[in-house]
Amino acid sequence: xxxxxxxxxxxxxLVAFCLTVTLLATDLRAADDLRTMVNALGGGNFQxxxxxxxxxxxxxxxxxxxxxxxxSEGDLYQRxxxxxxxxxxxxxxxxxxxxxxxxxxxxxxxxxxxEKIKVNNGLRRTIRAALGGLTLMxxxxxxxxxxxNTILRTPSADALDGLDAALAAETDGTVRAVLEKxxxxxxxxxxxxxxEKKAAVATVVETGGRDSLSLLSAxxxxxxxxxxxxIEAGITKIEDRQALWAAGQNVWYGLxxxxxxxxxxxxxxxxxxxxxxxxxxxxxxxxxGAYTTFVVxxxxxxxxxxxxxxxxxxxxxxxxxxTGVVGLAIERGIIRFLYGRPLETLLATWGVSxxxxxxxxxxxxxxxxxxxxxxxxxxxxDLGGMTITWxxxxxxxxxxxxxxxxxxxxxxxxxxxxxxxxxxxxxxxxSMGIRTPWVDALTFALGSGIAGIAGVALSQIDNVSPNLGQxxxxxxxxxxxxxxxxxxxxxxxxxFTLGILNKFLxxxxxxxxxxxxxxxxxxxxIQKRPRGLFALKGRAxxx
Amino acid sequence: xxxxxxxxxxxxxxxxxxxxxxxxxxxxxxLNLMTAPDHxxxxxxxxxxxxxxxxxxxxxxxxxxxxxxxxxxxxxxHAAFFALGGYAMGMYxxxxxxxxxxxxxxxxxxxxxxxxxxxxxxxxxxxDMFWFAALMAVLVPGLLGFVFGWFAFRSRVNGVYLSIxxxxxxxxxxxxxxxxxxxxxxNNGLTDFKDILGFNIQSNGTRSALFxxxxxxxxxxxxxxxxxxxxxxxxxxIGVRDAESRTRFLGYRVEHMKLFAFTVSxxxxxxxxxxxVPQVGIINPGEFExxxxxxxxxxxxxxxxxxxxxxxxxxxxxNGGKSIFTAAFPEFWLFALGGLFVVVTLFLPRGIVxxxxxxxxxxxxxxxxxxxxxxxxxxxxxxxxx
Numbered sequence: 001x002x003x004x005x006x007x008x009x010x011x012x013x014l015v016a017f018c019l020t021v022t023l024l025a026t027d028l029r030a031a032d033d034l035r036t037m038v039n040a041l042g043g044g045n046f047q048x049x050x051x052x053x054x055x056x057x058x059x060x061x062x063x064x065x066x067x068x069x070x071x072s073e074g075d076l077y078q079r080x081x082x083x084x085x086x087x088x089x090x091x092x093x094x095x096x097x098x099x100x101x102x103x104x105x106x107x108x109x110x111x112x113x114x115e116k117i118k119v120n121n122g123l124r125r126t127i128r129a130a131l132g133g134l135t136l137m138x139x140x141x142x143x144x145x146x147x148x149n150t151i152l153r154t155p156s157a158d159a160l161d162g163l164d165a166a167l168a169a170e171t172d173g174t175v176r177a178v179l180e181k182x183x184x185x186x187x188x189x190x191x192x193x194x195x196e197k198k199a200a201v202a203t204v205v206e207t208g209g210r211d212s213l214s215l216l217s218a219x220x221x222x223x224x225x226x227x228x229x230x231i232e233a234g235i236t237k238i239e240d241r242q243a244l245w246a247a248g249q250n251v252w253y254g255l256x257x258x259x260x261x262x263x264x265x266x267x268x269x270x271x272x273x274x275x276x277x278x279x280x281x282x283x284x285x286x287x288x289g290a291y292t293t294f295v296v297x298x299x300x301x302x303x304x305x306x307x308x309x310x311x312x313x314x315x316x317x318x319x320x321x322x323t324g325v326v327g328l329a330i331e332r333g334i335i336r337f338l339y340g341r342p343l344e345t346l347l348a349t350w351g352v353s354x355x356x357x358x359x360x361x362x363x364x365x366x367x368x369x370x371x372x373x374x375x376x377x378x379x380x381x382d383l384g385g386m387t388i389t390w391x392x393x394x395x396x397x398x399x400x401x402x403x404x405x406x407x408x409x410x411x412x413x414x415x416x417x418x419x420x421x422x423x424x425x426x427x428x429x430x431s432m433g434i435r436t437p438w439v440d441a442l443t444f445a446l447g448s449g450i451a452g453i454a455g456v457a458l459s460q461i462d463n464v465s466p467n468l469g470q471x472x473x474x475x476x477x478x479x480x481x482x483x484x485x486x487x488x489x490x491x492x493x494x495x496f497t498l499g500i501l502n503k504f505l506x507x508x509x510x511x512x513x514x515x516x517x518x519x520x521x522x523x524x525x526i527q528k529r530p531r532g533l534f535a536l537k538g539r540a541x542x543x
Numbered sequence: 544x545x546x547x548x549x550x551x552x553x554x555x556x557x558x559x560x561x562x563x564x565x566x567x568x569x570x571x572x573x574l575n576l577m578t579a580p581d582h583x584x585x586x587x588x589x590x591x592x593x594x595x596x597x598x599x600x601x602x603x604x605x606x607x608x609x610x611x612x613x614x615x616x617x618x619x620x621h622a623a624f625f626a627l628g629g630y631a632m633g634m635y636x637x638x639x640x641x642x643x644x645x646x647x648x649x650x651x652x653x654x655x656x657x658x659x660x661x662x663x664x665x666x667x668x669x670x671d672m673f674w675f676a677a678l679m680a681v682l683v684p685g686l687l688g689f690v691f692g693w694f695a696f697r698s699r700v701n702g703v704y705l706s707i708x709x710x711x712x713x714x715x716x717x718x719x720x721x722x723x724x725x726x727x728x729x730n731n732g733l734t735d736f737k738d739i740l741g742f743n744i745q746s747n748g749t750r751s752a753l754f755x756x757x758x759x760x761x762x763x764x765x766x767x768x769x770x771x772x773x774x775x776x777x778x779x780x781i782g783v784r785d786a787e788s789r790t791r792f793l794g795y796r797v798e799h800m801k802l803f804a805f806t807v808s809x810x811x812x813x814x815x816x817x818x819x820v821p822q823v824g825i826i827n828p829g830e831f832e833x834x835x836x837x838x839x840x841x842x843x844x845x846x847x848x849x850x851x852x853x854x855x856x857x858x859x860x861x862n863g864g865k866s867i868f869t870a871a872f873p874e875f876w877l878f879a880l881g882g883l884f885v886v887v888t889l890f891l892p893r894g895i896v897x898x899x900x901x902x903x904x905x906x907x908x909x910x911x912x913x914x915x916x917x918x919x920x921x922x923x924x925x926x927x928x929x
Contacts (some may be wrong), residue, residue, distance in 0.1 A: 278703050337889055342703045343617045344888040347844060350837050351884020358877035473713050474833065477707045512718050518714040523691075523708050527698040 034059065038067050038100045039085050041117055050126045057130035063072060065134055067100040076100065077114040088114065132159055134517045136166035136179075142177045152182040152211070157190030176250050181207050188219045192225050201227070205234040213238050229330075247384040250503050256392040258499025259399040260461070262492060263454035265476035265483075266403060269491040270447035272480055274410075275440060277335060278346040281353035282476065283469025284360075285448045289319040289455020290464045294369045309374040310457060318451040326356075327448025329396035333439045339440075353469070361466040371459040391460050398457050402450065407488055409446075419443050423486065461499060478522050484532030493533060499520075548770045557769045560852050561762045568758035592822050593866065595754035597859045599819040602761045604842040604854035606811035611840070612849035613777065614804045615784035616701070620709030621812050623716050624684035626830035628813030630720075631683055633733035633826040634667060636744070640737045642678030653735070654728045664726045667742030669889035673740055680817035681810045688809025689802065695806075701787070702709045710833045717831035721821050732827025739821050750822070757818045762857070764811050769851055771807070780804055841880070844887050847894025856896055891917050 037059075041052055053071075055063050070076045070087040077088045077095065086106060088095040095114055097106040119127075135147035144166075151159050163183040170176045184200035201219075204212045213235065220231045264286060271279045279285075288371025293315040300311050307314070330352055338345045373391055380389040410416035421429040422439045430436045455468075462468060475498075498518060505514035526532075553561075571586055571594070603625050610616040642649040646656040650663055669675040691712060695705055723729035742749045770779050783797050784792040791797045806907040820826045829835075839858075846857020861883070868876045891898055 074602060278706075314917075334885060334889065343706065344892065346617070346703060346706060347837070347840060348885050348888040349839075350890075351881040354881030354884070356875045358874075358881065361877075362874060474711060478711060481704060512722055516715045516718050519718075521710050523694070523711060523715075526700055526704065526708055527694050530698050530700050530704065 017501040034064060038064065039078075039083055041067075041071065041076070042083055042085050042115075044210055045120070046120055046123055050123055053123070053126050053130050057134055061491075063101055063103075065131060066098075066103055068127050068131055068134075070100070071117060071119055072124045072131075074116065076117045077145065078111065078117055080113055081113055084159035085117070085206050086114070124268055128503040129159065129162060132162050136162055137169065141172050141175060141214065144170070145178060148175055148178040148182050152178060152185055155182065155185035155189050155215075157186060157192075158478035160190060174494050176368065177207065181212075184368070185215050188215065194224070197223075197227055198230050199420075201230045201234050205237050245386055246386075248384070250507070251500060252386055252388065252392075254500030254503035255496060256499070257502055258496035259392075259396040260458065261475055261479050261499055262399045262403065262495035263395070263457055264451075264472040265479035265491055265495055266399075266406060266488070267447040267450035267454060268476045269480050269483075269485075270406070270450065271444055272281075272477075273486045273488070274419060275443055275447075275489070276342065277308055277444065278342055279444075279447070280346055280350040280473065281330065281356060282349075282451055283471070283473035284353045284356040285323045285327065286455040286458060286472055287360065287466065287469035287471070288323050289369065289452030290358065290462075291364065291369070291455075291466055292319040292452065293365075293456045294371050294464055297371060298402045307509050308372070311372075312374060312377075312460075315456050316453055319456045321452075323452025323455070324445040324449035327451075328441055328445040330448075331444040335444065336437065336440065357469075362464070366445060366466060368463040368465045369465050370444075373460055377460060395461065397459050403488065403492055406450065410488065415439075478519070481532055482522050482525065484534035487532075488526055489533040490532055490534035547850055548774065549766060551770060551773045553766070553769070554773075556852060557765060560855070561765055564758045564762040564765070567762070568755040568762070571758075572755050575751050576747060579645075588750055591750050591754050594712075595750070595757045595822045596819060597862050598754070598757040598761050599815045599822070600839075600842065600862055601855040601858040602757070602815035602818070603812050603839055603860040604766060604836060604846070605761070605764055605851070606808040606815065607809070607839050608843050608848055608854040609771070609808045609849065612854075613772055613784060614801055615787070616801060616805060617703075617706045617840065618709045618805075618808075619706045619832075619833060619840065620713035621808070622833075622835040623709075623818040623838050624688060624809040624812035625711035625819070625835075625839075626716070626720075626826065626828075627678040627684045627687065627821040628816030629826040630727060630733070630816075630832060631680035631813070632678050632817040632820045633736075634670040634679075635673060635729075636736040636739060636821060637733050638667070638671040639739065640735065642802060643737055649880065652728070652733070654723075654731065655726070658723060660726075666726065669748075677817065680813050684813030684816075685806050685810040689806045690927050692802045692805040696801045698796075713831050713836055714833050717828055717833075718826035720831060728827070730828070732829075733820075734825040734827075736821065736824055744821055744824070751817065753822050757822070760814055760818060764814070765851060765855070766812075769856050770853065771804075776800070776803075838880075841884055841887065843894075843902055845883065845891075845894055847897035847900075848895070850896045850900065853894045853896035857894060 009128050037052065037056055041049055044052060053068065054307070056068065066087060067085070069078060075087055075089070076085060078085050081098075085100050085111075086095075086097040087100050088097055090096075091108060093407065094108045094110055096108055098104070099106045131152060132147060135143050138144050138147070148166075151163065161180060163186060164260035167176070167179050169182065169233075170179055180203055187196055187200040188204070204215055206243075216231050216235050216238070220228065220235070222233055250367075264283075267285065268279065268282050271277050271282065293312065296315040296318060297308070297311045300307050300314070330349070334348050334352065335345055338348060375396055377391040380387050382388070410419060418429070418434050418439050419442075421432070421434055422436050422443075426436055427440075458468070462471075477496055479494045480491060482498060483492070485491030501521075502514055505517055508514075509517055571591060574584055575588060575591050580587075603621065606624075606667045607618060607621045610618055637652045644656075645652040646653055648656045651660060655663070670679070691709075695708065701709065720727055720732075721727055721730055727733070736744050738744050739749060739753075742752075774779070779790065779795055780800055782793075782795070783800055787797055790800075816826075816830075838861075839867065842858040842861045843854045844857070845861055846855065847853025864879070865876060868879055887894070893901060
C-alpha cells in the first residue's frame with residue numbers, strides 16, 4: 001500500500017519535472033529565436049531593418065520593447081567580434097552592455113569594439129508603430145492605458161490598424177474607452193470618409209473633457225464643409241457640459257467650505273446656542289486642537305514612524321480631551337461667575353483667547369507648524385469633470401459625522417435631556433433635581449471638545465499657527481446667528497448655505513468682495529429675522 | 544437752552560477734569576516749545592505725540608462709553624468709526640502732498656499712479672479742502688452709524704447679537720479697505736504725509752498744536768457727553784440700559800433713543816480718528832481689526848463704564864501700560880492684556896473710577912451712620928445716667 005503510494009508520488013514528480021523542462025526549453029528556444037532576430041538587425045540596411053522590425057513586432061513578444069526603443073534612440077550597438085547586438089550605456093571610455101533580449105547586464109566593452117546600428121526617420125516611424133501595437137497588446141493594463149493615452153495625445157492615421165486590432169482584443173473598460181477615443185481622434189486626422197469622421201466626432205463629444213475640446217478645435221481647422229457643423233455643434237455641447245461641471249465643482253467647493261464652517265461653528269452652537277454663552281475663545285480651542293495634532297505627529301515621527309497613518313485617529317480623542325479640560329477650567333474658573341452677564345462673558349473669554357494665543361506663541365513659536373496629511377487623506381480623484389481632493393472629501397464626511405453624533409447626544413442621551421431641560425427652564429430643571437452647574441460645566445466642556453476635534457480636521461487644510469482660531473471666530477458666529485440660536489439643524493443649514501453662497505459669489509465678485517457681500521447679506525438678514533433661520537419659538541419678552 | 548444744557552453738564556468732577564484738560568492743552572505745548580531741550584521741565588516732542596495719541600484714544604473710549612455705559616449697547620465696531628474718521632483726514636493729508644510724491648503727480652496720490660489710474664475717483668473730490676475733510680471725518684462715521692443703527696435698532700437686534708454684527712461690520716470694512724480697487728491705498732493705507740494746513744506735519748509746533756487740539760476736543764466732548772447724560776433724554780437712555788422693555792412700555796421710542804446715542808458716539812469716534820492720524824502719520828486697514836474695537840472696550844471697562852471720567856482714565860492707563868510693557872517685556876503684553884480682561888470683568892466690574900466712587904460713597908455713608916449713632920448715644924446718655 002505504502003509502496004504504491006510512493007510509486008505514484010514519484011511518477012507525479014517525474015511528470016512535473018518533464019513538463020518543466022519542456023516549458024523551459026520552449027522558452028529558451030523562443031529567446032533564441034528572438035536573439036537571432038535581434039542580432040539580424042546588426043547587418044541589414046534600413047529597408048531590411050524595417051522588415052526585421054515588422055517581423056519582430058509580429059512575434060507580439062513584449063521582451064523586444066527595450067531593444068526597439070534603444071534602436072530608435074540610437075543606443076543599440078553590434079559587437080564586431082561575434083555580431084551580438086547589445087543595448088549600451090556610455091561609461092567613461094567604455095560602454096556598459098545590456099543584453100538586448102533579457103535585459104541583464106552583460107559586462108563592459110571598449111567603444112571601439114562596438115558598432116552603432118544606424119537608424120533613420122523611416123525606420124523610427126516603423127518602430128513607433130510597432131511599439132504602439134506591441135504596448136497596446138501588452139498583458140499589463142497600465143502599459144496598455146499609457147500606450148492608448150500616448151496615441152490620444154498624438155493621433156495619427158498610421159496608428160489606426162493597431163488600434164483596431166487592440167480594440168478587438170481589449171476587455172478592460174477604462175482602456176477600451178481611451179482606445180475608442182484615441183481611434184476617433186486618429187480617424188479625424190486620417191483621410192477616411194466623412195461618415196466615419198462624423199461617427200468619430202460623436203464619439204469624442206460623448207467622452208467630453210478638456211482634451212476633447214482641443215481635439216475638436218484642431219479638427220475644425222482642417223475639416224471640410226460637410227463636417228464643420230457637426231464639429232461646431234460638438235464643441236458647443238462639450239462647452240455646455242463643462243459649464244455644468246464647473247457649477248458642480250462650485251457646489252463642491254461650497255460644500256467643502258460649508259463643512260469647514262460647520263466644524264468650526266458646531267461647538268459654538270452648543271455653547272452659544274444652547275447655553276447662551278459667548279465664547280470668544282472658541283477659535284483658540286480650534287487652534288489648541290490643531291496643535292494637539294501637531295504634537296501627536298511630532299511624537300509619531302520621532303518614535304513610531306509606522307503609525308503615521310493613524311496619527312489623526314490618535315489625535316482626535318486627545319484633542320477632545322485637551323480642549324475639553326481647558327474648556328472645563330474656563331467654565332469653572334471664570335464663566336460661572338458671569339452667568340446672566342453675557343457682555344462681560346464676552347470680554348472675559350476674549351481675554352482668555354489672548355492668553356491662550358500668547359501661550360501657544362511662547363511655547364511653539366509664532367511661525368506655522370507643519371502638520372502632514374496621512375496617505376489616505378492626500379491625493380485626489382476625478383468625478384466626471386470635477387476634481388475632488390481626498391482631504392476635503394473626508395472633512396465633509398467627518399463634519400457630518402460630528403453633527404450626527406451631537407444630535408444623537410442631545411436628543412437621545414440622559415445628558416442631552418438634562419442639557420435641553422436646563423436650556424429651556426433653568427430653575428424648573430434645578431427643582432427637578434438636575435445639577436444645573438454641572439450640566440453647564442459639562443456642556444461647555446463638550447462645546448470646547450468639539451472645537452478641539454474640529455481643530456484636528458482643520459489642521460489638514462489650514463496653516464497651523466497661533467492665529468488659526470481668529471480666522472474662524474467671526475465666520476462661526478455668523479453661521480450660528482444666521483442659522484438660529486439653540487438649533488443644531490439651523491447651524492447645519494446655515495453653514496452649508498453660507499459656504500455655497502460664498503463660492504458662487506466668488507467668480508463674479510472675487511474672493512474678498514464675495515465675503516463682504518455675504519457679511520452684508522447676513523447683517524440685512526438679521527434685520528428681517530433677528531433670531532436666525534430656525535428661531536426657537538417662544539413668548540418670553542427679552543429682558 | 545444751550546446754557547442750561549452746559550450748566551447741567553458741569554458737576555464738580557467734570558469741571559475739574561475739563562479744567563485739567565484745558566490746562567494740559569496749554570501747558571504741554573508751552574513746555575515743549577518754550578523751554579530748552581536740557582531744561583528740567585522740558586517735554587520732548589515724542590512724549591507730546593505719544594500723549595496726544597492717548598488723548599485721541601481717550602476720546603474714542605468716551606464715545607464708546609456713551610453707548611455702552613449709558614445705553615447698554617456693547618459695540619464691537621467702534622474702531623470702524625475711528626478708522627473712517629482717520630481715513631477722511633488721511634485723504635486730506637494725501638491731497639496736500641501734491642506734486643511732492645515720489646511720482647510727482649500733482650493730482651493723484653502715489654499709490655494711484657502706481658496702480659496706473661488715470662484720474663481721481665469721485666469720492667476723493669473735495670478732500671483738498673481742510674474744512675471738507677473735517678466735515679467728512681464727522682459725517683461719514685455718523686452716517687454709517689446712523690444707517691447701521693437704524694437697521695439694527697428698528698428690528699430690535701440687541702445684546703450680544705448686536706455686538707456680533709457690529710464686529711462683522713468692522714470686519715467687512717477691514718476686508719474692503721484691504722482691496723486695492725477700493726481706492727484707499729489697499730494694504731499700505733495712506734502715509735508719507737507732508738503738511739497740514741500748510742504747516743510741516745513733523746515740526747514741533749504742529750505736533751504741539753495737534754496735541755492741544757486733541758485735548759480741547761476731548762474736553763469739549765466730555766462736556767457734551769455729560770450734558771447729554773444729565774439731560775432728561777439721558778435719564779431715559781439710562782432707563783433703556785437698565786430695563787429696555789419697561790422703557791418701551793412706558794411709551795418711549797427706545798430705538799430712536801439708541802439711534803441718537805449711537806450716531807453721536809460714531810461722530811465722536813470719527814473726530815478721534817481724524818485727530819489720531821496726523822499724530823501717528825499713517826492710517827491703514829489694520830485700524831479696522833475687530834481686535835482693536837475690543838481693546839477699546841477694555842479701556843472703558845478698566846476705567847469704569849457708566850462714568851464719564853473712567854474711560855479717559857482707562858484709555859490713558861492701559862495705553863501707557865502698553866507702551867511701557869511692550870518696551871520692557873514684549874512677550875508678556877498679551878498675557879497682561881488678556882489677564883486684564885478677565886480680572887476687570889470678574890473683580891472690578893465698575894472699573895477704577897466706579898469702584899473709587901463706590902468706596903468714597905460707602906465711607907461717607909459709614910461716617911453718616913457713625914455720626915447718627917454718636918448723636919443717639921449722646922441723647923441716650925442722660926437716661927442711662929439716671
